[in-house]
């Protein structure tokens with residue numbers, strides 16, 4: 389009895405099955421074990437899995453293919469590929485959407501947010517399958533908007549489609565579920581599990597477009613997964629200075645309202661007109677500066693001039709932009725330039741969006757970015 393359906397477009401418009409239909413989210417929640425035990429009989433941890441798509445849910449035409457594939461598997465299909473899992477935990481799963489993560493938008497972010505929020509009281513851990521291209525952005529957004537207490541929230545994806553020789557999806561998913569079910573994972577906030585490594589979603593970045601070892605985190609891996617065991621290197625810890633926001637919902641509460649913030653990528657001879665254009669069209673701007681806040685002088689002058697908040701982030705993966713490197717107005721007038729600290733442009737963008745959605749003043753925005761040594 390499906391009252392509503394959701395049409396999914398995949399990355400490959402010419403591929404077979406590139407458009408298909410999945411059941412409505414509300415009706416697509418199942419319990420893996422057929423007989424649901426009562427809470428008195430329950431001995432295994434209860435894990436909620438939210439499926440959102442990505443390469444982990446993709447198929448290609450040939451086993452040798454690691455590109456040109458399309459999203460074509462449901463979360464149920466993915467769980468079928470790891471038969472041992474019911475020994476570790478009880479699982480309830482939900483198909484939130486089934487997209488390549490390039491198509492994550494505010495509506496889908498809100499669905500993930502809602503799926504997690506609804507599960508906080510009734511589950512011991514939550515796993516979200518997600519495309520790796522924007523996985524770090526969603527993980528950062530969730531860490532910034534949900535206070536999960538001790539409950540582990542684990543994001544997972546894969547770099548090879550399910551049809552590939554040595555597909556990494558099934559093992560990555562097995563590891564993510566095991567991590568979510570492990571009491572040692574409590575009190576660590578939003579985690580990312582990929583390629584045997586466990587990292588903080590707040591800091592992690594995708595650094596390789598193709599390799600299985602695609603994610604990197606200069607703040608350090610938190611732990612490792614090996615042969616059915618979760619090994620942490622440190623006691624439970626959450627990212628320092630992570631600011632928690634209350635989400636602003638649309639009037640009908642069906643999605644979130646976020647400010648329009650765009651990103652500019654700096655380069656030699658960059659034209660300051662770009663900043664002017666963006667300031668007219670957007671509520672805020674993030675610039676991937678060339679080093680620790682360096683931009684051509686003309687661009688700095690323009691940034692000092694415009695009214696919308698501008699976050700100076702960096703093109704480089706490592707390092708930070710300190711506030712001391714920001715350009716200063718020659719007069720005593722206040723400007724609206726903020727240093728990103730350790731945050732990369734895409735995470736700075738989300739942080740600025742959340743600040744603006746909550747109508748923070750410039751002083752408050754600077755305070756929030758000081759949490760990551762910017763401001």
Ligand SMILES: NC(=O)C[C@H](N)C(=O)O
Pocket residue numbers: 441442443444487488489490518519520521522545546547548
């Ligand atoms: N490895 C992946 O998951 C990449 C894919 N394009 C996605 O982000 O959905």
